[in-house]
Amino acid sequence: MTTYNFTCPHCGETYEIKKYNMGFMDAYEMRCDSCPTTIMVDFYLPPMDELYSRGLNAIEKALKPCECGGRFQYSAPHRCISCNDKIKLNEIAKQIKWPRKPKPGFGPSVALGKIVQSSKIEAWKDISETLNEGDGTGMKAILEKLRRAFRA
Numbered sequence: 001m002t003t004y005n006f007t008c009p010h011c012g013e014t015y016e017i018k019k020y021n022m023g024f025m026d027a028y029e030m031r032c033d034s035c036p037t038t039i040m041v042d043f044y045l046p047p048m049d050e051l052y053s054r055g056l057n058a059i060e061k062a063l064k065p066c067e068c069g070g071r072f073q074y075s076a077p078h079r080c081i082s083c084n085d086k087i088k089l090n091e092i093a094k095q096i097k098w099p100r101k102p103k104p105g106f107g108p109s110v111a112l113g114k115i116v117q118s119s120k121i122e123a124w125k126d127i128s129e130t131l132n133e134g135d136g137t138g139m140k141a142i143l144e145k146l147r148r149a150f151r152a
């Protein structure tokens with residue numbers, strides 16, 4: 001994990017953000033849709049081992065809400081830890097001098113706020129019912145792409 005100084009384009013506050021390499025993390029990042037919190041969803045730990053083939057939507061549904069009350073979602077934007085305004089990945093990439101074209105899920109993988117781990121059992125709802133939902137597509141392909149991108 002590397003830290004960089006980041007200045008919010010909305011409120012002008014400067015603070016440290018963390019960049020990590022998803023290939024080494026063996027985890028999948030999702031963000032809260034209401035605050036700057038990121039959750040790391042471990043690939044190989046339950047219930048991800050069961051949810052894996054059931055699609056992104058099934059994973060989102062199986063996660064308990066963030067402690068702020070928001071929902072963890074793959075597509076949720078980054079948020080400033082000072083003003084909570086949405087921050088574009090392009091803006092972050094520019095400030096940390098990311099050498100490639102930024103793309104959600106492919107990098108840069110950064111956390112502006114707190115990082116929580118899905119390995120904590122409290123992160124998951126009782127998923128027996130959520131396992132029956134979701135279309136079962138998409139997640140596997142996305143994970144495979146992620147792995148290829150970071151391990152190639």
Ligand SMILES: [Zn+2]
Nearest residue numbers: 032035066068
């Ligand atoms: Zn939140």
Ligand SMILES: [Zn+2]
Nearest residue numbers: 008011080083
């Ligand atoms: Zn701000």
